[in-house]
Amino acid sequence: MKPIAYALAGLGLLLLGCQDQGAADAGNEAAATADASGVAISGAGATFPFPIYSTWAASYRDLTGNAMNYQAIGSGGGIRQIQEKTVTFGATDMPLTKAELDEHGLLQFPTVIGGNVMVVNIPGIEAGELILDGATIANIFLGQIINWNDPAIAALNPGVELGDLPIVVVHRSDGSGTTFIFADYLSKVSPAWSEQVGAATAVNWPVGLGAKGNEGVAGNVGRTVGAIGYVEYAYASQAGLAHTRLVNSEGNAVSPSVESFMAAAASATWNAEEGFGTLLNDQAGAESWPMAGATFILVYKQPVDVVATAEALKFFQWAYASGDDMANDLHFVPLPDTLTAEIEASWTQVAGWGG
Amino acid sequence: MADIASDTMPAPRSAASRLRRMHRFDHLFHRLTLVCALFVLAMFVALVGSLLRGAWPAIEAFGFSFLWTEAWDPVREVFGAAAPIYGTLVTSLIAMTIAVPVGIGIAIFLTELCPRGLRRPVGIAVELLAGIPSIIYGLWGFFVLAPVLQTSVQPWVIGIFADVPILQNLFAGPPYGIGMFTAGLILAIMVLPFITAITRDVFETVPNVLKEAAYGLGATTWEVVWNVVLPYARSGVVGGVMLALGRALGETMAVTFVIGNAHNIAVSLFAPGTTISAAIANEFTEALGDLYFAALIELGLILFFVTFLVLAAAQFMLYRLEARAGGRA
Numbered sequence A: 001m002k003p004i005a006y007a008l009a010g011l012g013l014l015l016l017g018c019q020d021q022g023a024a025d026a027g028n029e030a031a032a033t034a035d036a037s038g039v040a041i042s043g044a045g046a047t048f049p050f051p052i053y054s055t056w057a058a059s060y061r062d063l064t065g066n067a068m069n070y071q072a073i074g075s076g077g078g079i080r081q082i083q084e085k086t087v088t089f090g091a092t093d094m095p096l097t098k099a100e101l102d103e104h105g106l107l108q109f110p111t112v113i114g115g116n117v118m119v120v121n122i123p124g125i126e127a128g129e130l131i132l133d134g135a136t137i138a139n140i141f142l143g144q145i146i147n148w149n150d151p152a153i154a155a156l157n158p159g160v161e162l163g164d165l166p167i168v169v170v171h172r173s174d175g176s177g178t179t180f181i182f183a184d185y186l187s188k189v190s191p192a193w194s195e196q197v198g199a200a201t202a203v204n205w206p207v208g209l210g211a212k213g214n215e216g217v218a219g220n221v222g223r224t225v226g227a228i229g230y231v232e233y234a235y236a237s238q239a240g241l242a243h244t245r246l247v248n249s250e251g252n253a254v255s256p257s258v259e260s261f262m263a264a265a266a267s268a269t270w271n272a273e274e275g276f277g278t279l280l281n282d283q284a285g286a287e288s289w290p291m292a293g294a295t296f297i298l299v300y301k302q303p304v305d306v307v308a309t310a311e312a313l314k315f316f317q318w319a320y321a322s323g324d325d326m327a328n329d330l331h332f333v334p335l336p337d338t339l340t341a342e343i344e345a346s347w348t349q350v351a352g353w354g355g
Numbered sequence B: 001m002a003d004i005a006s007d008t009m010p011a012p013r014s015a016a017s018r019l020r021r022m023h024r025f026d027h028l029f030h031r032l033t034l035v036c037a038l039f040v041l042a043m044f045v046a047l048v049g050s051l052l053r054g055a056w057p058a059i060e061a062f063g064f065s066f067l068w069t070e071a072w073d074p075v076r077e078v079f080g081a082a083a084p085i086y087g088t089l090v091t092s093l094i095a096m097t098i099a100v101p102v103g104i105g106i107a108i109f110l111t112e113l114c115p116r117g118l119r120r121p122v123g124i125a126v127e128l129l130a131g132i133p134s135i136i137y138g139l140w141g142f143f144v145l146a147p148v149l150q151t152s153v154q155p156w157v158i159g160i161f162a163d164v165p166i167l168q169n170l171f172a173g174p175p176y177g178i179g180m181f182t183a184g185l186i187l188a189i190m191v192l193p194f195i196t197a198i199t200r201d202v203f204e205t206v207p208n209v210l211k212e213a214a215y216g217l218g219a220t221t222w223e224v225v226w227n228v229v230l231p232y233a234r235s236g237v238v239g240g241v242m243l244a245l246g247r248a249l250g251e252t253m254a255v256t257f258v259i260g261n262a263h264n265i266a267v268s269l270f271a272p273g274t275t276i277s278a279a280i281a282n283e284f285t286e287a288l289g290d291l292y293f294a295a296l297i298e299l300g301l302i303l304f305f306v307t308f309l310v311l312a313a314a315q316f317m318l319y320r321l322e323a324r325a326g327g328r329a
Helices: A002-034 A050-064 A075-083 A098-104 A134-141 A151-156 A177-189 A191-196 A213-223 A233-238 A258-267 A306-322 A324-329 A337-349 B002-008 B012-067 B082-113 B116-131 B134-160 B180-203 B208-216 B221-250 B253-258 B276-283 B290-328
Strands: A040-045 A067-071 A089-092 A106-120 A168-172 A209-211 A227-232 A245-247 A292-300
Touching: A040 A075, A040 A306, A050 A067, A050 A106, A050 A306, A050 A324, A075 A089, A075 A292, A098 A106, A106 A177, A106 A213, A106 A233, A106 A258, A106 A306, A106 A337, A134 A151, A134 A168, A134 A177, A134 A191, A168 A177, A168 A213, A177 A191, A177 A227, A177 A292, A209 A213, A213 A227, A213 A233, A213 B134, A227 A233, A258 A292, A292 A306, A306 A337, B012 B290, B082 B116, B082 B180, B082 B221, B082 B276, B082 B290, B116 B180, B134 B180, B134 B253, B180 B221, B180 B253, B208 B221, B221 B290, B253 B276, B276 B290
Parallel strands: A040 A067, A040 A089, A168 A209, A168 A227
Antiparallel strands: A089 A292, A106 A227, A106 A292
């Protein structure tokens, strides 16, 4: 099972911690000396984009001989490492605000988009059969709707028979970008959620079971009748769970797909000034999926190692141009071309970037 | 050694210088071992020091109330360790309640009652259990044990105790399959081999003469085990139990998989909870914000002290046992 392998790999990196850093640096040096033209780029941060970053890195290395070493130590660790200047770039699922970026002289830009889907385990309910909206999900996760026969759910699903079945809420126990996107979406659509819980990579859950990783949530939902949880898009289909449709900001019930994520990305306003720090939650657009977000890269505008940072940007430039298929294979959504052009334009602020 | 030296090197001067050299070597060896011992102390001080420094923002912000605050809200940056401390102690208690009698029972069977041919296979199986990585126990607990508990064991137990006061609260539904009880059960299985392997080894050191004498006096197997073997091996047994307890208190991966990871204190053992090490492992990677990070490090500091206190208490109990046994003898 791929997801578990990735989780284990990420975990191994986490447990190895600092040693791993040293080992990675040593590896980079070795690579650099072995191949005179090779430049070592190191990055650290979010675990969510780790599969796509490592896939891109492998292809890029075959192509150019330049090694990109990415350590999936988590967004918090990524931000800390870039602030301590031990890596060329940091990666985070939770975008920094303009004030935070300016304080440290950092530049932020997104790389790929991931979407969240709701998965349920209700006997007789097929994938895409159930429809939920943000307010209802918020009330379920606040512990106010506790049974699947609740009138609020019935109102959204005329013609679907839901019997007396207690709802079991499953959420992530580890801090995660997936949780941030989910909690941010609920904050946008439910004042009660925003007031009582709020949005962050980990929150104070009013109810429910905590499970580690997407695979943990998928596993718990899969074996608990009456369960509901949120997972990354890729996991819903792999785990064979029934996802729900969601009502978006224009009142349409949409299905999760690369197209509906793209629609959300296209409707969003990406502001280069603000470090593109937009989440794709509750975006306008008839076809837009309401719960998605990008993952971000952080680099210094005045880097210590100008050459390495320029090489890192070249790597992402190559990934924007040639990495879309690899992203799709791993169920990530590539950014629209208009956006990548804007991102590359913003790189002129980085010292040593010649395009 | 001395004979050989005098044979090959007859000159007395040379023998004296060799002795001096050996003395110097002894001295050096003494110093070296001293440095090793001091190194452990230095590591200990450095560890506590760096934990204290890392946890300082949280200690400053929450003070002692951190210990009894149940809230854990990363968004509003309000943190308290009550739920993880409670979960750590309860799961370890469940684990020891199950593992100590069973583990010692296996050891007694292996040393006193087991047919010779079965002794080695069972012994090896127990030792193999001790070598299984904890993540394997976690996966097994999550995918195999939890569904069984959820569909059959827990509904049955909840049904039995539904009308019994106190117990009806302790074993209240809904049956999630995962929770503090499941975590305690997994921990029991994990620490069982430690208890068994060590107690079996110390039971084997009990002189046969003692046992034969007791049997000769007409003692039953039970009486021999209870009055001869166990008292003789007491300190070794307690040592094994303490090692097991240490592992149970600090176990992370297996617990994270099956405990449900909820930062609250529930009366029901079937409810989800969390432990200190599970909370750290879960949240460390994405802990944005200095206070959040510091609160997790303070949890680590607390685990350090909880483990120290529990082991010290066990040591004290052992000391009292020894003293009482000594007084009787």
